[in-house]
Amino acid sequence: MLASSTLRLLNIRPTPISSNQNPSEPDTKPVPQAWKLKGSARLNRWSRARTIRSGRKLDRPDQQVQVLEAKRPPVEATESEVNSVTKIDGDDDVGVRVGKSIYMISDGTGWTAEHSVNAALGQFEHCLVDRGCPVNTHLFSGIDDVDRLMEIVKQAAKEGAMVVYTLADPSLGESAKQACKLWGIPSTDILGPITEAIAAHLGVLPSGLPRGAPGRTIPLSEEYFRRIEAIEFTIKQDDGALPQNLYKADIVLTGVSRTGKTPLSIYLAQKGYKVANVPIVMGIELPKTLFEVDPEKVFGLTINPVILQTIRKSRAKSLGFNIETRSNYSEMDYVREELEFARRNFAQNPVWPVIEVTGKAIEETAAVILRLYHDRKHRCSMPRISKRY
Amino acid sequence: MLASSTLRLLNIRPTPISSNQNPSEPDTKPVPQAWKLKGSARLNRWSRARTIRSGRKLDRPDQQVQVLEAKRPPVEATESEVNSVTKIDGDDDVGVRVGKSIYMISDGTGWTAEHSVNAALGQFEHCLVDRGCPVNTHLFSGIDDVDRLMEIVKQAAKEGAMVVYTLADPSLGESAKQACKLWGIPSTDILGPITEAIAAHLGVLPSGLPRGAPGRTIPLSEEYFRRIEAIEFTIKQDDGALPQNLYKADIVLTGVSRTGKTPLSIYLAQKGYKVANVPIVMGIELPKTLFEVDPEKVFGLTINPVILQTIRKSRAKSLGFNIETRSNYSEMDYVREELEFARRNFAQNPVWPVIEVTGKAIEETAAVILRLYHDRKHRCSMPRISKRY
Structure with a gap:
């Protein structure tokens, strides 16, 4: 259990820095394994949770925030590095500051992706609040054609962002998965696993239609x-x-x-x-x-x-x-x-x-x-x- | 891709009907593979989505709702069968009616599980609305000890429910996973995968603390x-x-x-x-x-x-x-x-x-x-x- 969980974490590759700007010819070179965990992630998490629960005070950032050791391969400075200094277009923050990005792509409203990412980020409050590792989220909703989807995934690759998606249309979901894989972008399908589990439980196939698609008008219930x-x-x-x-x-x-x-x-x-x-x-x-x-x-x-x-x-x-x-x-x-x-x-x-x-x-x-x-x-x-x- | 996706769907086992009432001695007999999909799930979904998008009218329920073929193994009538006629304690529905159940377990508020399940159920509107397959969801929030967790999982097994969970505490998450596996209950971890992906992306370990845990008081930001x-x-x-x-x-x-x-x-x-x-x-x-x-x-x-x-x-x-x-x-x-x-x-x-x-x-x-x-x-x-x- 511990081993497989650790492997899963280790298995997520760092965002590669691709200089290939043509989405039809994605960079398929294998990306070297670069992040290394200090010890076992699951074990560290357990011991950390126990320490916090016990009320013991942890020094920041040495103990409380256990930063993974990053061993990035040497690369030339490319457009992507410039882009990794993300320009924020939020209301109160128009400056240019470094931050990790999360791209959320949905063929519906995108609120499920936003809600889930927000909840998951709650697990990182100890560093977000201190601005040790600010995170910028970008929500792209109503993405219902493959061209726009590919543009966004390409931009995510350039920015060194991770991608999460809720795509009801299975062919779009598959495209997102494949594109992220090819470009070495870590990606997570947020609704797919729960939808498939419910499908198997009910014995009924999902419609594959996002919110707002013709045929999915809400009933006046x-x-x-x-x-x-x-x-x-x-x-x-x-x-x-x-x-x-x-x-x-x-x-x-x-x-x-x-x-x-x-x-x-x-x-x-x-x-x-x-x-x-x-x-x-x-x-x-x-x-x-x-x-x-x-x-x-x-x-x-x-x-x-x-x-x-x-x-x-x-x-x-x-x-x-x-x-x-x-x-x-x-x-x-x-x-x-x-x-x-x-x-x-x-x-x-x-x-x-x-x-x-x-x-x-x-x-x-x-x-x-x-x-x-x-x-x-x-x-x-x-x-x-x-x-x- | 298609094959692995189909396998994943097939891999979710039907809820076994366990007559073992002692949670410390779970029923570990292997459960026979019982649901069989007619053809490939992913392919069926694709063609179905395309048909609906094209505006072609589908007859219900023969074509629109593609029901999976259920070949349940013969079993004796047990308490679990009686329980599968779920008693609903909602405001407007106090009668006793058959329905599939989804148990949502959280050590926090449970709103993420509720939101995700609600969004996923949107993919099954074609049958829910018609009451072809009514679904009852049950939200158990603030479950922060393993005893209560096990009670709920046991009850889910009895009712033939599926389980989804958002457990920030990794040891509780592991317990839920193991218990569901032992009792043959289909289960989905809603927040785990996205939290692990973010952890790898940020290079920071999650706190493992649910909402409301000491040490996770919200700042007055x-x-x-x-x-x-x-x-x-x-x-x-x-x-x-x-x-x-x-x-x-x-x-x-x-x-x-x-x-x-x-x-x-x-x-x-x-x-x-x-x-x-x-x-x-x-x-x-x-x-x-x-x-x-x-x-x-x-x-x-x-x-x-x-x-x-x-x-x-x-x-x-x-x-x-x-x-x-x-x-x-x-x-x-x-x-x-x-x-x-x-x-x-x-x-x-x-x-x-x-x-x-x-x-x-x-x-x-x-x-x-x-x-x-x-x-x-x-x-x-x-x-x-x-x-x-």
């Missing part, structure tokens, strides 16, 4: 309308509006300002839940309906006061609050008192779960809430979120 | 605040509110009622764009600011009148409109006239792209808009959406 209704409901109920409608909500969130109620509500609404959120403000009475609705659908949010103060200060700055007149909003004493006021309300309603949101991304808090919500609703022996397609 | 701000801005600007703020928006959407402006705005806001939407209502003048802002950020939405009428009728019903007093809202003449009114507005502003939303899911329209938006903003030779991590 009940589910479709339900999700839109949930979003519209949630927007109308934002920030304590229309407390008389709380009984219509699937989920009610309550907490002090800047505990993430609004983005959390919207995230849950996108998943089809009608959400209402009720702010807790010291000295302002909570709406009576909050205590009249089913307490099993109410969730309290709490947060560490120091983090809350930081967020509020940033918020006050971005809103251009006059610090003199609204200073209490982000003043530590006020922050603590308001959290204490919230805590007392939560204590009086022991059925409400209280979720600690400190350091949690919106999607994490959403996962916690939905786990509890479905568990309470279905009283399943194994808590789960079930759906029918 | 600018990006984080920017996304929250975008969501809050978008909510405040919904449905033509505060037209004086249109200049602050990244994207302005305009179109008649029920072209999906609100859910589309929210979808884009989640991706970090500040969106304002302006409804077009016949006889009501559009806000002056709409014509004063940069026309390159304004997008018109249009839709087929018949589909629009269907959506409006459903909307009117769900809102409980009195059909007598508000009948014009979904009356065909009115619908056509209002779309014509919108068209005239669009024609007077030729820089605004007009997006046809008929039959498009929100995320598809979002992909089209963002492609145009980034293309116009960056004037790139190869239109793309770039991000820096």
Whole structure:
């Protein structure tokens, strides 16, 4: 197991630097094996994960970021090297800086590739955050002909990028795979393996049609309308509006300002839940309906006061609050008192779960809430979120 | 290529029906090869995709849904057979119906597994929609110890489910893989391959830490605040509110009622764009600011009148409109006239792209808009959406 896993990692070749600019005559010379792992990747990962879990502090970058030893073959400076200094065309970053590139190619929307790459990059936060190894992702969506596909793969080769793809059309998928292989570009098929596994499980062949292809128009299903209704409901109920409608909500969130109620509500609404959120403000009475609705659908949010103060200060700055007149909003004493006021309300309603949101991304808090919500609703022996397609 | 792909498909074994209830003594008997494909899977898929693309109508289910020939070995009726009649605990479906199950196991939020499975199931719409082969998905998130993992895998074996997993902790991933192999459950590692490919590309080992693990608290980055701000801005600007703020928006959407402006705005806001939407209502003048802002950020939405009428009728019903007093809202003449009114507005502003939303899911329209938006903003030779991590 360990050996095969290590081999798999070692097997991914470095991006070759090809000076061949003609895509119809790809450079087929064998590329020498250049990356070498220090020891076994899987073993290193295991020991590293264990160390981090144990809470032991790791020095950066010597121990925490175990950099693979790169032994690139000597090559002449070519256009590709110039290109490897990627020009970023993001909004906030128009400068020219070195960075590794990931090309994402899709014949549909590309959101699955983006979501998966984003999740996988979460495993490298320890270096991304420190900018030890900045990564630039480039999403090419709606690529439904082989010519454009080849242009992009060629550009990836020039830039020394890796390629990930979600190509529903099997002939495009095959072309991408072959082209990447010929040009020595590391590539990953994101949807292929799961689609094939589902095909075998269902005993049905996939359509091979990307999103938006003729013949794949979405039906106006009940589910479709339900999700839109949930979003519209949630927007109308934002920030304590229309407390008389709380009984219509699937989920009610309550907490002090800047505990993430609004983005959390919207995230849950996108998943089809009608959400209402009720702010807790010291000295302002909570709406009576909050205590009249089913307490099993109410969730309290709490947060560490120091983090809350930081967020509020940033918020006050971005809103251009006059610090003199609204200073209490982000003043530590006020922050603590308001959290204490919230805590007392939560204590009086022991059925409400209280979720600690400190350091949690919106999607994490959403996962916690939905786990509890479905568990309470279905009283399943194994808590789960079930759906029918 | 064809042969290896076919083999891969054939290689996925059917779920064995195990009567062994003790997870510590898994049933290790070899499972006979049972599913047989009619011909080559890849070839069939290709020809099928080509036929659908060509617009040729396919009869259902004989031709369109090519069902794999199932030759299950004779087995005694066991608990697993009873369990294969899955009890659904979804909101709208509390009955007991036969359906194939997919178990999704994650030590994080599980959203990546859900997103990927959802996208892959899009390739089987031709049978799901018709309920020829209903699929039940079950998401188990936050599974961070091996005991719970084994319980779930065992249950999957009993139900005849397939397993997909996103386990950041490599030892859990290995356990899932081994357990599924021993119990003959088809399983797919969703994040492993892309994470390993990125690791090799960056020359950095992954942390092995799932979302929410100690040591993986999210930083309060600018990006984080920017996304929250975008969501809050978008909510405040919904449905033509505060037209004086249109200049602050990244994207302005305009179109008649029920072209999906609100859910589309929210979808884009989640991706970090500040969106304002302006409804077009016949006889009501559009806000002056709409014509004063940069026309390159304004997008018109249009839709087929018949589909629009269907959506409006459903909307009117769900809102409980009195059909007598508000009948014009979904009356065909009115619908056509209002779309014509919108068209005239669009024609007077030729820089605004007009997006046809008929039959498009929100995320598809979002992909089209963002492609145009980034293309116009960056004037790139190869239109793309770039991000820096």
